Amino acid sequence: MTAPYEMNDGSVVVVIGSGAGGGTLGNELAQKGIDIVVLEAGGRHEYDDFTNDEWASFGQLAWLDNRTTSGSWLVARDFPNLPAWIVKAVGGSTTHWAGASLRFQEHEYKVRTTYGEIEGANLLDWPITLKDMEPYYDKAENKMGVTRTNGIPGLPGNNNFKIMKAGADKLGYKECHTGRMAINSQDRDGRTFCQQSGFCFQGCKFGAKWSTLYTEIPKGEATGKLEVRANAQVLQIEHDDSGKVTGVVYADKDGNQQRQKARAVCVAGNSIESPRLLLNSASSKYPDGLANSSGQVGKNYMRHMTGSVYAVFDRPVNMYRGTTMAGIIQDESRFDPSRGFVGGYELETLSLGLPFMAAFLQPGAWGREFTTALDAYDHMAGMWIVGEDMPQESNAVTLHGELKDQHGLPVPDVHFDDHPNDIAMRNHAYRQGAAVYDAVGATRTFPTPPYPSTHNLGTNRMSAKASDGVVNSHGQTHDIKNLFVSDGSQFTTGAAENPTLTIVALAIRQADYIADQMSKGAL
Amino acid sequence: MRTVDKRQKLSRRGFLAASGGAAVGVALVTSAGVVSSPSGAWAMEVKALKPETMATLIQFARDIYPHDQIADRYYAKAVKGHDETAMKDAKHKAMIEEGIADLDRRAEAAGSTQGYRGMGWEAERAALLREISSTAFFQAIRGGLVVSLYNQKEIWPLFGFEGASADKGGYIERGFDDIDWV
Numbered sequence: 001m002t003a004p005y006e007m008n009d010g011s012v013v014v015v016i017g018s019g020a021g022g023g024t025l026g027n028e029l030a031q032k033g034i035d036i037v038v039l040e041a042g043g044r045h046e047y048d049d050f051t052n053d054e055w056a057s058f059g060q061l062a063w064l065d066n067r068t069t070s071g072s073w074l075v076a077r078d079f080p081n082l083p084a085w086i087v088k089a090v091g092g093s094t095t096h097w098a099g100a101s102l103r104f105q106e107h108e109y110k111v112r113t114t115y116g117e118i119e120g121a122n123l124l125d126w127p128i129t130l131k132d133m134e135p136y137y138d139k140a141e142n143k144m145g146v147t148r149t150n151g152i153p154g155l156p157g158n159n160n161f162k163i164m165k166a167g168a169d170k171l172g173y174k175e176c177h178t179g180r181m182a183i184n185s186q187d188r189d190g191r192t193f194c195q196q197s198g199f200c201f202q203g204c205k206f207g208a209k210w211s212t213l214y215t216e217i218p219k220g221e222a223t224g225k226l227e228v229r230a231n232a233q234v235l236q237i238e239h240d241d242s243g244k245v246t247g248v249v250y251a252d253k254d255g256n257q258q259r260q261k262a263r264a265v266c267v268a269g270n271s272i273e274s275p276r277l278l279l280n281s282a283s284s285k286y287p288d289g290l291a292n293s294s295g296q297v298g299k300n301y302m303r304h305m306t307g308s309v310y311a312v313f314d315r316p317v318n319m320y321r322g323t324t325m326a327g328i329i330q331d332e333s334r335f336d337p338s339r340g341f342v343g344g345y346e347l348e349t350l351s352l353g354l355p356f357m358a359a360f361l362q363p364g365a366w367g368r369e370f371t372t373a374l375d376a377y378d379h380m381a382g383m384w385i386v387g388e389d390m391p392q393e394s395n396a397v398t399l400h401g402e403l404k405d406q407h408g409l410p411v412p413d414v415h416f417d418d419h420p421n422d423i424a425m426r427n428h429a430y431r432q433g434a435a436v437y438d439a440v441g442a443t444r445t446f447p448t449p450p451y452p453s454t455h456n457l458g459t460n461r462m463s464a465k466a467s468d469g470v471v472n473s474h475g476q477t478h479d480i481k482n483l484f485v486s487d488g489s490q491f492t493t494g495a496a497e498n499p500t501l502t503i504v505a506l507a508i509r510q511a512d513y514i515a516d517q518m519s520k521g522a523l
Numbered sequence: 524m525r526t527v528d529k530r531q532k533l534s535r536r537g538f539l540a541a542s543g544g545a546a547v548g549v550a551l552v553t554s555a556g557v558v559s560s561p562s563g564a565w566a567m568e569v570k571a572l573k574p575e576t577m578a579t580l581i582q583f584a585r586d587i588y589p590h591d592q593i594a595d596r597y598y599a600k601a602v603k604g605h606d607e608t609a610m611k612d613a614k615h616k617a618m619i620e621e622g623i624a625d626l627d628r629r630a631e632a633a634g635s636t637q638g639y640r641g642m643g644w645e646a647e648r649a650a651l652l653r654e655i656s657s658t659a660f661f662q663a664i665r666g667g668l669v670v671s672l673y674n675q676k677e678i679w680p681l682f683g684f685e686g687a688s689a690d691k692g693g694y695i696e697r698g699f700d701d702i703d704w705v
Contacts, residue, residue: 159701194695199688320685378526378682
């Protein structure tokens with residue numbers, strides 16, 4: 001068969017979501033000749049449609065359906081209905097991401113063994129190792145054109161990076177460079193090199209940054225084996241008496257419900273919607289939701305230990321010019337409990353435009369203490385902190401007891417409390433980040449609290465034993481063999497690194513597994 | 524290195540007319556259905572709220588996010604939406620009118636004879652704002668203002684922010700790496 005596919009064609013594999021996980025998986029399977037329907041909740045905006053305007057872009061791309069928050073994290077106070085800054089559009093959050101593409105470290109696949117028991121943390125080793133992942137990291141880096149791999153040069157450093165680098169050198173940090181970025185430093189794969197326009201978060205208008213929107217998806221479509229349906233929000237996954245999934249019900253662009261039959265279903269809706277969909281698919285056979293015999297669906301929600309450090313200098317910086325995430329310090333990503341915490345963190349340059357700086361520098365702040373900081377906007381440099389946070393069973397995506405969405409389904413609530421290890425690590429990172437800038441002569445520094453989550457992880461975690469998690473080492477649910485999870489919700493633990501490269505590598509690996517299982521008649 | 528010219532770029536007529544409007548806003552003038560700057564540089568029609576309420580709201584907005592380089596008319600534009608909402612929503616109108624009346628009462632209790640706008644020092648007004656900073660009224664004004672003030676493209680150059688760049692070819696030839704002091 002070739003695309004487009006019939007609703008009652010039960011030979012297709014349905015992929016829910018078109019971002020780093022779903023978009024990659026769909027293309028990989030289509031390249032193998034497997035019939036794919038990708039259902040994407042958001043609309044399709046090609047890169048010409050993106051806008052260099054923070055609030056307008058937020059309205060165009062962000063997932064704005066109602067969500068609630070609970071717990072002691074500041075996001076619940078400052079952005080009670082915006083737990084996450086992620087995307088509802090074809091390409092998913094790969095339209096919005098900054099491009100940092102780092103491999104996990106060997107020990108980060110076996111943290112329970114490495115860190116030991118940490119009180120309050122639901123730590124578990126991954127059922128796979130770095131060695132298992134290396135061939136797939138190779139493929140992912142080549143696919144995405146990651147700088148400093150495959151002979152691709154690093155990006156040039158912008159003003160924000162030059163400040164970071166000068167401070168890092170003075171502090172004696174050894175691993176500071178312009179990053180491993182899925183942003184073209186030279187023309188590659190039919191896409192131009194980075195024009196240093198800034199606005200990476202608003203979708204790259206030059207297509208220099210890798211996004212499934214204009215790489216994986218059109219390549220998959222060109223095979224005739226992949227159909228993307230935009231504005232198709234999946235409401236429920238259905239199953240038969242034997243427990244195997246049979247298809248999905250989704251709302252189309254007009255709000256009408258459609259039923260697409262499927263041979264297998266792969267869920268890649270990011271770590272809030274993916275568990276929500278499994279929970280909303282509860283049935284008499286699976287009263288706690290699909291694939292939830294462990295009770296771990298929605299649990300162990302991770303968002304990375306994040307924060308930012310901004311600094312003001314006596315002379316101009318103009319940090320907003322050029323690549324948003326223009327450089328990295330990696331020295332603190334090591335495992336070194338002598339610092340007072342387990343796990344590590346990366347320091348990565350970051351910049352916001354004036355409108356978002358006003359909203360996020362210190363949410364809720366007002367008065368001259370705040371406005372004198374903004375007055376120095378063009379004298380500012382900035383960095384983001386991203387580190388490993390502890391999985392905790394009580395940090396969870398659950399179904400709201402009363403509030404319903406436009407389709408009548410319960411909205412998700414995202415509950416989060418920092419673990420003491422997260423707090424110790426953040427305080428260390430604030431000190432080190434400020435020290436980098438102080439070394440270059442900063443006159444004032446700001447320890448900025450975490451933004452709404454961009455790295456949402458762990459809510460359908462991978463485990464060796466079915467009682468410990470939701471999916472096996474291939475992202476296949478322990479309970480239902482033709483149901484897969486294909487996004488960052490598979491992550492057993494979060495590691496210090498930005499997650500997209502690992503999501504892409506897992507999707508390539510999962511495609512090999514699904515094709516193999518299909519050829520053996522096991523799916 | 525290339526830096527942004529932060530001077531207000533206005534026509535000669537506009538400059539002359541606006542020069543009075545850049546002063547602190549204590550002296551905003553109200554008349555029936557209108558708030559205007561003392562120089563007459565700008566005027567704003569007020570349809571649902573009392574003009575005096577809008578004048579105080581403009582001062583209130585400046586005291587929340589005080590930037591001396593930003594003229595009153597940008598604060599006026601930033602809070603104008605409350606008048607538009609008040610036209611359609613009686614509850615919103617009541618919240619604003621009562622919130623501002625409460626500010627005036629607090630100002631008089633603190634010794635002002637002309638309400639909140641009559642307090643001479645920003646520090647005196649800021650002290651009142653701290654008293655009410657956890658109220659729904661304050662949060663509604665501040666929460667809207669952080670977008671409606673800073674999302675005005677006209678004020679971005681005053682902070683040295685250049686806005687959209689893709690239409691100019693990005694910064695690759697326009698100073699992305701031109702820092703000359705590190």
